[in-house]
Amino acid sequence: MRPTRTRVYPDEPAGPFPSPPTTYEDPEGREIVLETLEGDAETAIEALTDMYVQFDPADRAQGIPPTGEDRIRQWLEPILAKGHNVVARHGDDFVGHATLVPDTDDPDSMDEDSDVEWELAIFVLQDYQRGGIGTQLLENLLGAACDAGVSHVWLTVERWNGPAIALYERVGFELCGTESFEQEMSIRLR
Amino acid sequence: MHVLLGLEGSDESLKTLEKTLDRVQEVGDELTVALVGKPEAKRSVEEMRDLTRDHLETEGVDADIKVLDGDPGSALVEYAEAEGFDQLVIGGGTRSPMGKVRLGPITEFVLLNATITVKLVR
Numbered sequence: 001m002r003p004t005r006t007r008v009y010p011d012e013p014a015g016p017f018p019s020p021p022t023t024y025e026d027p028e029g030r031e032i033v034l035e036t037l038e039g040d041a042e043t044a045i046e047a048l049t050d051m052y053v054q055f056d057p058a059d060r061a062q063g064i065p066p067t068g069e070d071r072i073r074q075w076l077e078p079i080l081a082k083g084h085n086v087v088a089r090h091g092d093d094f095v096g097h098a099t100l101v102p103d104t105d106d107p108d109s110m111d112e113d114s115d116v117e118w119e120l121a122i123f124v125l126q127d128y129q130r131g132g133i134g135t136q137l138l139e140n141l142l143g144a145a146c147d148a149g150v151s152h153v154w155l156t157v158e159r160w161n162g163p164a165i166a167l168y169e170r171v172g173f174e175l176c177g178t179e180s181f182e183q184e185m186s187i188r189l190r
Numbered sequence: 191m192h193v194l195l196g197l198e199g200s201d202e203s204l205k206t207l208e209k210t211l212d213r214v215q216e217v218g219d220e221l222t223v224a225l226v227g228k229p230e231a232k233r234s235v236e237e238m239r240d241l242t243r244d245h246l247e248t249e250g251v252d253a254d255i256k257v258l259d260g261d262p263g264s265a266l267v268e269y270a271e272a273e274g275f276d277q278l279v280i281g282g283g284t285r286s287p288m289g290k291v292r293l294g295p296i297t298e299f300v301l302l303n304a305t306i307t308v309k310l311v312r
Contacts, residue, residue: 062290075289101287119288156290180298182290
């Protein structure tokens, strides 16, 4: 499969980024572990569904996460099956999730992770926001992805969401064209 | 109610057509379909005209089909206003690989500039 890219990417790779697991103490003194999501698929989906049902609907972006357990599970299945996933864990509970999904119609025909572009999204439960967990999740996901061979990552963010755009820029994302209501950003890892 | 349905050549447009035909039949709205061209569209305006005719015939809905030239967003808004339609219906966005809703430039122009009610179909 030949890489075909439609977006503009920075010339230079960003990073280096930390590889999970990483332990981080948030400003409330809570010990947060950033780790790749492993173990069997059912357990992972259940644990993440428990997190997403608590997600404040006001924090949804561009229609995700969906609401309702069934729709959350349906949405998570392909993300966990085909994507790279890092979670923020506090004790036994997941409090944040960062994910990369391959931007291809046919993920099964993908030979190498470097063949395709990957779309990124990140979610942090309301009670854990504004404490740097988002940045930790983002950096650890990019570290894990880079280790796996991923090179081109993009995301969209609502154009008026200045704080999110600033966070992505600090990590190394650059603006790459705007698609109306959404701003596209991209980063090169390798 | 007289409804103007704006379509370009995407799969999203076909879904919007199907859902709108269902709705029109349910409530007995009067329907006009406006086709706009988009250079990167999957189907040409001619293909869309044929597909729309087929769907109208299959569903037994009587509607005019109008091809609008020029910038798609402004052509739709101008036509809808000039002809006094009650509502302009367009597609409600595609989904990214992650499942995020993405609204394109035509949708944005219509939402921000139309003076009549706009309906987005999901």
